[in-house]
Amino acid sequence: MEYDELIRGFGNFGNYQRRLYIVLFLPIIFNSFSSPVTNFLLGHQQHRCRIPGLDNDTYKIQSENHQQLINLTIPRKLDGDYEECMVVSNGSLETCNDWVYDTSMFQSTVNSQFNLVCDKKLMRSHAVMAYFIGTVVSTIVFVPLGDIVGRRYMVCVSTTLTFIANIAMPFSINIYMFSVCRFFDGFCGNCLYMASFIIGMEFVGPKNRILAGTCILLVYCLGEFILLLLGFLIRDWKWLQFTLAVPMAIPLLYWWPKVLPESPRWLVSRKRYKEALKILRNVAKANHVEFNKDLSGVKIRNDEGILKILKELLKSRKLMFRSTIMLSNWFVISFIYYGLTLNMGKLAGNLFINFAIGVTVEAMGYSLCFLMNKTGRKPMHLVVMFGSGFGCLLSILPALFFDSSLTWLLVAFAMVGKFGISAAFGEIYIYTGELFPTVVRSFVLGFCGVGARLGATISPYIYHFADGTFGEALPLIIFGGSTIIVAVMSIKLPETRGRKLLESVKDAQHEDALKIDKYDNDNVCSEDTSGWSETSPL
Structure with missing residues (x-):
């Protein structure tokens, strides 16, 4: 039994x-x-150099009582904002090493405590x-x-x-x-x-x-x-x-x-x-x-050893091609999910409102997974990936118009991307598990999981590009472009709904013969998938 x-x-x-x-x-x-x-721990705080010789200097005191002194001491950037890293001291422009921070949003952050600026x-x-x-x-x-x-x-x-x-x-x-x-x-x-x-x-x-x-x-x-x-x-x-x-x-x-x-x-x-x-x-x-x-x-079922698993996988050109596609999917999904989640505060508008909208959208995306047995795996995967990609790419529109009144549109497009990528995070595990035979399933899922974590690891750096011509939209454009690329690659994947789980590499070569007429929920990932059971960004 x-x-x-x-x-x-x-x-x-x-x-x-x-x-x-x-x-x-x-x-x-x-x-x-x-x-x-x-x-919240590393939340962005506006900051300026501390004014030399000003007692009890704070960001608030500078702004409320010493506007003229600020104009004389803190140079302005090309966009009109005050420099955050330069100060006029003894008649010369110098790089400062002491700052004051705006406490209207956060009283204290890791950034302000350890001066992680400039x-x-x-x-x-x-x-x-x-x-x-x-x-x-x-x-x-x-x-x-x-x-x-x-x-x-x-x-x-x-x-x-x-x-x-x-x-x-x-x-x-x-x-x-x-x-x-x-x-x-x-x-x-x-x-x-x-x-x-x-x-x-x-x-x-x-x-x-x-x-x-x-x-x-x-x-x-x-x-x-x-x-x-x-x-x-x-x-x-x-x-x-x-x-x-x-x-x-x-x-x-x-x-x-x-x-x-x-x-x-x-x-x-x-x-x-x-x-x-x-x-x-x-x-x-x-x-x-x-x-x-x-x-x-x-x-x-016991694992058969890494060398035997690799040998089985390398036997099939079809499975190797499929592995490449799924590894790309996991990498990009994790890269974009964390890129959007970790940088809510860098989108235009209020951090707390953006975060609330983002989590609501994320829950809605996960809820789509309940429909997988009706829509099929491949159609849902393609729809959410293309939808997420185009949502992120459309963020270029408010950036092109350079109108501050359109910043809400930038957030809206980011949320479309978050919705699609959250749904993708929910369904990708099941879809991946059904694409590969039992003999290599746990290995492939683990391999893809490591790829996902690598995508998450580089995601914190993406918003360093937000200072360019397109500002806050540029990271979203990068997210959208990479999502569209892997979505196009995924068109080559087969549908797995209504198909018995693959048992061997040989089954993968003749998988069309494994179709069944009536979809049976008991067939979904009913094999041993305990070797890798991560279905979310947690």
Whole structure:
């Protein structure tokens, strides 16, 4: 008997699974803070050089009481704004090393505390990148480690280390300590999310995996709304980070096995039948079903080794071509999603309004995944990718007119891009899993996942191009162009709705013969996809 057939007998999503998902929602919510919080921790503050000889100098005092002194001391740029890095001192123009900051939006940020401006401006992106380097490393490390020590143990260890990294962050004494904390936040938080997600998926039957996975994405959006509320109420970065970190101690209760059980699937794969049997009996009791089976006959597919997997993949030119297309998709989707999410504050308009609109649009995009069984995989993928690409490209219009009254249009086009790319993030995992046979599926998904993390890692740097001729529109143009390119590449992909999952490389050469007349939800990713279970930007 296959494990999926066994778990289906308990009810695909019964009382036990619902209670388990409530427990697992906490790590998802906390993980949702990690990447977009940089909009608030590293939020942009207007700044000018401190005026030499002016006592108790602040940005507010300069603006309200010393306008004439500012005009004499701070030179202006070509666009009429005051220089941020130059000051007139002793009759000569000099580069300053002390600044005053506007506190109307944020009382304090990492930028203002460590003076990450002018020649240190790039350090902001380095600090953001540290988080994503952590996620890249954890993505590579997690797959083998999670299979060795177990899902529950990974959740517990990651929970503890995530709490330590986040609670230490407000006490950073320099940007380097802050970046190290961000690295461990990315590393441990990503492991926490993946392990939590895998436990949830391994307790759910194949029929409900799209539903369960999409619900997790929506919970992620709920966490972003909580972050927005706290970011609006707390404008000091240290207190905001501390407030976000303290509740992360709650999942430390997961060390108690009654709160979070181990995955029976993993226990069976390790031949720990007695422990798995105890957990499955609890599932049966909660779901009001009978369970009297011997687990020794349950089959779990084991990974066959990296060399054998690569050999199987390299056998097929079709699969290699398909792998290239999907790797490009994952890279670009992650690149654009994080590029838009991490830089809400750099779009025209109010940060908090833009962030709220962005999260709402993101939730709407994820909700499209519920329609995958009706629309098919390929049509949805092409529509959301082309839609996102053209939405971003259209941002060139308000830039060409150079009319400040059209800045709302720039935000609107960015939100169209965010909607499409969020939907793509929700559906790409399922589509990728169905495009590849069982023998290479986990490897390809892991490979694409690393590509996605690399895309996320370079995304913080893209808004350094926002100072050019097209200003804020240029990053969106880059996003749109790259999305259109991979969308055109994806036209070559086949539809997978209504097709049985591929088992071998040989099946991939004759996949049209695997079509079935009536679409069966139980067929969707019903194979072992536990080797890689990341379906979102978390």
